[in-house]
Amino acid sequence: MNSARTALSRKIAVHAVLITYVVIALFPVFVILINSFKTRRAIFREPLALPNADSFTWEGYQTVLNQGDFLQYFQNSFVVTVVSLFFILLFGAMAAFALAEYRFKGNTVMGLYLALGIMIPIRIGTVAILDLMVQTGLVNTLMALILVYTAQGLPLAVFILSEFMQQVSDDLKNAGRIDGLNEYTIFFKLVLPLMRPAMATVAVFNMIPIWNDLWFPLILAPAESVKTLTLGSQVFIGQYVTNWNAVLAALGLAIIPVIILYTLFSRQLIRGITSGAVK
Amino acid sequence: MQFPRIKWHIVVFLAPAVLVYSAIMIFPLFNTLRLALYTEVDQTRLFVGLENFRTLFGDPLWSDAFWNALWNNMVFFVVHMLVQNPVGILLAALLSHPKLRMAAFYRTAIFIPTILSFVIVGFAWKLILSPLWGIAPDLLDVVGLKSLFQPWLGREGTALLTLSLISVWQFVGIPMMLTYAALLSIPDEILEAGECDGITGFSAFWKIKLPLILPSIGIISVLTFVANFNAFDLIYTTQGALAGPDFSTDILGTMMYRTFFGFQLQLGDPHMGSAIASGMFAVILIGVCVYLFGIQTRLRRYQF
Numbered sequence: 188m189n190s191a192r193t194a195l196s197r198k199i200a201v202h203a204v205l206i207t208y209v210v211i212a213l214f215p216v217f218v219i220l221i222n223s224f225k226t227r228r229a230i231f232r233e234p235l236a237l238p239n240a241d242s243f244t245w246e247g248y249q250t251v252l253n254q255g256d257f258l259q260y261f262q263n264s265f266v267v268t269v270v271s272l273f274f275i276l277l278f279g280a281m282a283a284f285a286l287a288e289y290r291f292k293g294n295t296v297m298g299l300y301l302a303l304g305i306m307i308p309i310r311i312g313t314v315a316i317l318d319l320m321v322q323t324g325l326v327n328t329l330m331a332l333i334l335v336y337t338a339q340g341l342p343l344a345v346f347i348l349s350e351f352m353q354q355v356s357d358d359l360k361n362a363g364r365i366d367g368l369n370e371y372t373i374f375f376k377l378v379l380p381l382m383r384p385a386m387a388t389v390a391v392f393n394m395i396p397i398w399n400d401l402w403f404p405l406i407l408a409p410a411e412s413v414k415t416l417t418l419g420s421q422v423f424i425g426q427y428v429t430n431w432n433a434v435l436a437a438l439g440l441a442i443i444p445v446i447i448l449y450t451l452f453s454r455q456l457i458r459g460i461t462s463g464a465v466k
Numbered sequence: 467m468q469f470p471r472i473k474w475h476i477v478v479f480l481a482p483a484v485l486v487y488s489a490i491m492i493f494p495l496f497n498t499l500r501l502a503l504y505t506e507v508d509q510t511r512l513f514v515g516l517e518n519f520r521t522l523f524g525d526p527l528w529s530d531a532f533w534n535a536l537w538n539n540m541v542f543f544v545v546h547m548l549v550q551n552p553v554g555i556l557l558a559a560l561l562s563h564p565k566l567r568m569a570a571f572y573r574t575a576i577f578i579p580t581i582l583s584f585v586i587v588g589f590a591w592k593l594i595l596s597p598l599w600g601i602a603p604d605l606l607d608v609v610g611l612k613s614l615f616q617p618w619l620g621r622e623g624t625a626l627l628t629l630s631l632i633s634v635w636q637f638v639g640i641p642m643m644l645t646y647a648a649l650l651s652i653p654d655e656i657l658e659a660g661e662c663d664g665i666t667g668f669s670a671f672w673k674i675k676l677p678l679i680l681p682s683i684g685i686i687s688v689l690t691f692v693a694n695f696n697a698f699d700l701i702y703t704t705q706g707a708l709a710g711p712d713f714s715t716d717i718l719g720t721m722m723y724r725t726f727f728g729f730q731l732q733l734g735d736p737h738m739g740s741a742i743a744s745g746m747f748a749v750i751l752i753g754v755c756v757y758l759f760g761i762q763t764r765l766r767r768y769q770f
Contacts, residue, residue: 197667201560202568208557209575211635216578218601219590234601274486282483285476297480304491306688306754308696310719311747312494314501314726314740319494338490341483370475399583401699406727421585421703431599434589441586449581453574457643 216442223247223432223439230431247436251423254433257440259412260419267329267415268397271336275393276386278337279344284374286345287352288360298349304342309335310402320407327410335403340393351385352378388459391452398445416441499747502740518741528738532745534713535721538626539749542717543694545630546637551686553634554641559671561642562649573646580639588703591632595619619704622714629715633700637693641686648682649675681765688757695750698723718746 221237222230229242236242251257286298309316316335317326325331355378363373404418414422420441427433449456505514522528557576561569579587594601595618603615618628652675660666660674698719701709707724709716724732726739 201563205560205572209572212576212579215590215594218594234599278483278486281479285479289476291473291476301487304487306692307750308692309491310696311743312491312498314736314743315494315497316490334486334490338487341487345483395581401584417583417585424589438586438589442582445581457573
């Protein structure tokens, strides 16, 4: 009897702590989103009230969409993220396959060389990266960002994917070899399809930092036509600090797509993190 | 003498990754270290050896700024270690309870700030803490603490701590998830054996689970270290490149950016920027080595 009661009160305490933290985590996001749909007056008079018929307005969003080129920014971010992920996964899987499948001289050294970048942030080399991009004429192109993010993502991708590659059965590959398939076909037709879950994990890991990065867009691609959404909203908000409707709407525009994508992929993300890929 | 036949498929598989990684990451890294040994006079590059470092550590104008940034960065890191990681571990411990309902909802919701960009997080908190808007004082009023409210981001004494806590708020999801993964991998038999000996609840966590997840906590700590000494975006978004008020929130990342690109009247200097980047590199290298040789080798790993 008594132990049942302590079990119940313990359960309540656990939920209370977790709910409190959920409120702390979500409250700022919630406040920004509700106020982005309100009139200036309502924003200041009742910041915590939901928008109602009286206070509802699209004004902020209209200003943002008329003044800033958010559609362009969004497209740039999208291109950079998707193309970088494609290269990270393709090149990363190829290198991981070479390291996991073949015994050759320098295999371990190559593995260590590629793993260096897991711990050392690419930002340290920014001065020389900008130099390189200026010399190759890639400044203010999306290509510069794609190259940087690909280089940044490869070390962890190779590391995680080669762990998974080692689990692919040798019988399968040897059967392919007996059937006369060459090494490329074995990789692309037999091994790569088995890597889908691991590649999804790598993709989700890399997606968030690439989409959210401010440093490299600011330094390598600040021109209007190649601004990413993160840099675009940063500059826009900096210019419109006093227009609260516009600032809140710009934040809303930056938050909403991320939240939608997250709710679609959160299962994959959490499974990826907890699958032991980073033990 | 016969050379071993080159296996071309291995070269083809490795080449794209190795080329991109070497050209964009490794080569610029070492080139930056090299550029730190040069200076620019009348638009020509001049080799000056360690002169830039002598300026950085010898000239009070530079060295004060550098030690200030390094100190602030240490504070930033210590706050993360003392707040972010314990809170993350606590949340993971609560979430890993096998019969917890709504665990998936809690996990998803608590991770949301982590997926948002620094720009969103920075501006959102700037608005919420702004005395103009008054959300923060109103909330404090509810619990009767309105008198405690100050413009925390605008005061020299509190700005750095406030920014550290905002960053903690954003990234608590990462230690939570990594600890959660480690806790799930502990086999039930071990916990059941503990239960037979009467170890349950809190003491089971303290005496059985925590020692088993120490290696994960080690990894979380070194990840926190690297991320913190590489930070820039949040401070730049909320306080600008000058990391105000009066450089009280200046960290190595913002100092390097300012030096490299210039600000207000000071011109940008890529060579001094490289010198600061070399300093950051040294700090991160020391941290990673301390982890690899000092901590990781001493932690006992258990194979289940």
